[in-house]
Amino acid sequence: MTRERRGIAEELRTILPILQQGPISIGALLSAFGHRGLALLSAVVSTPFLLPIPIPGLSSVLCWIIIFSGISIAVGRLPKLPKRWISKKITFPSHIFVRLESYAEKLEKFIKPRFYPKSHLFDRLVGVAIILAAVVLGLPLPPGGNVLPAVSIILLCVGYLEADGLAVMLGGGLLLVILGVLVFMADWMAKYVGSLWG
Numbered sequence: 001m002t003r004e005r006r007g008i009a010e011e012l013r014t015i016l017p018i019l020q021q022g023p024i025s026i027g028a029l030l031s032a033f034g035h036r037g038l039a040l041l042s043a044v045v046s047t048p049f050l051l052p053i054p055i056p057g058l059s060s061v062l063c064w065i066i067i068f069s070g071i072s073i074a075v076g077r078l079p080k081l082p083k084r085w086i087s088k089k090i091t092f093p094s095h096i097f098v099r100l101e102s103y104a105e106k107l108e109k110f111i112k113p114r115f116y117p118k119s120h121l122f123d124r125l126v127g128v129a130i131i132l133a134a135v136v137l138g139l140p141l142p143p144g145g146n147v148l149p150a151v152s153i154i155l156l157c158v159g160y161l162e163a164d165g166l167a168v169m170l171g172g173g174l175l176l177v178i179l180g181v182l183v184f185m186a187d188w189m190a191k192y193v194g195s196l197w198g
Helices: 008-020 026-050 059-075 100-107 120-137 147-161 165-197
Strands: none
Touching: 008 026, 008 100, 008 147, 026 059, 026 120, 026 147, 059 120, 059 147, 120 147, 120 165, 147 165
């Protein structure tokens, strides 16, 4: 998979005007950004989840956008969507974009190409990890429970965009911890419920 390298802040300057112009269909997003642009978009739409504030009516849509991004990275092309999704229009909250470009410029000081295997298989693994993190992000977690999955997605997406294997490993490692905690909690709850019925 051939990828043109541009700075995150530079790419943000390209996509932000599109997102800020008002309601935009998901089909238009896919056409405008491509699978690389979707990875950056996924990092952008993950930022609201860093705050323990619910996003009524938008959380599920944002999670689906991230899932589509993960699929596109995993298969190396844009996914085909159901027709009803292509025409669906969404409006991004303005607070997503506050100081986002300046944060991206600061992030670029730490994110750089390193330890990233030039392998389609590795790209696929990154895509699958983004999908899993997005699924966790969409779960009905308690307030603040979405923060770590969002951090994982941002690290995975930015690491993919900048070929930063260290960022990808940090994002993937965080995802494994999150999945481990969820499995432990599910097992504990199953045993607890079983003890009540025992």
